[in-house]
Amino acid sequence: MQNHEYVTYEEFGRKFFEVAVTPERVAAAFADIAGSEFAMEPIAQGPGGIAKVSANVKIQDPRVTRRLGDTITFVIHIPLSIDLLLDLRLDKQRFVVSGDIALRATARAADPLLLIVDVAKPRPSDITVNVSSKSFRGEVVRILGGVDGEIRRFVAQYVADEIDAPHAQSAQVIDVVARLNEAWP
Numbered sequence: 001m002q003n004h005e006y007v008t009y010e011e012f013g014r015k016f017f018e019v020a021v022t023p024e025r026v027a028a029a030f031a032d033i034a035g036s037e038f039a040m041e042p043i044a045q046g047p048g049g050i051a052k053v054s055a056n057v058k059i060q061d062p063r064v065t066r067r068l069g070d071t072i073t074f075v076i077h078i079p080l081s082i083d084l085l086l087d088l089r090l091d092k093q094r095f096v097v098s099g100d101i102a103l104r105a106t107a108r109a110a111d112p113l114l115l116i117v118d119v120a121k122p123r124p125s126d127i128t129v130n131v132s133s134k135s136f137r138g139e140v141v142r143i144l145g146g147v148d149g150e151i152r153r154f155v156a157q158y159v160a161d162e163i164d165a166p167h168a169q170s171a172q173v174i175d176v177v178a179r180l181n182e183a184w185p
Contacts, residue, residue: 013109017072020115020174021107023064026074029117029171030062030103040154042087051145052087057155072107074117082151084131086141093138097151099129101159115174121160124152 007015036059042052060079067073082097101122108116129151133139142148162168 017107021072021117023066026117027062027064030076055082055084057082074105076103076105093133093141095131095133095138095142095147097129097131099127101155102126113176115176117172119163119172121163122156124156127152127155
């Protein structure tokens with residue numbers, strides 16, 4: 001085996017992480033976890049539940065940036081668009097929302113030989129939204145009702161719940177031993 005340049009186990013481990021956990025792989029995993037579309041059934045809001053809010057949410061492909069340092073971290077941006085209906089019983093207001101979910105993740109190693117992409121749950125401040133209405137009355141309702149903040153809180157909670165879901169938890173962990181046993185029985 002003279003045609004190989006040997007490295008230390010530490011160098012091998014670091015290089016393995018840099019090759020195994022690429023922005024493309026992380027983006028593909030998030031695309032699978034996030035799905036592409038979901039509907040929010042009408043939810044009562046406001047004093048006495050007077051308003052009913054429903055929405056159709058479309059999630060676009062994530063954009064992932066990797067940062068190499070002592071740890072390998074990722075900044076993930078997931079664009080979304082929302083068609084929101086606010087039913088005030090006497091009046092219905094429709095809003096068009098475009099936005100972005102900003103997530104952070106860190107590639108970690110764990111015993112016995114696991115590769116984990118640890119995703120931090122978003123806060124409402126990690127969600128940006130641009131809300132527009134087709135009427136002056138809609139804009140007044142949006143401002144007085146704090147629609148922007150409610151959307152940010154809802155999206156942050158939805159994403160946090162998805163991160164905690166069993167299918168997402170299992171997608172964040174790669175058992176290297178199991179994969180090696182599959183490739184090299």
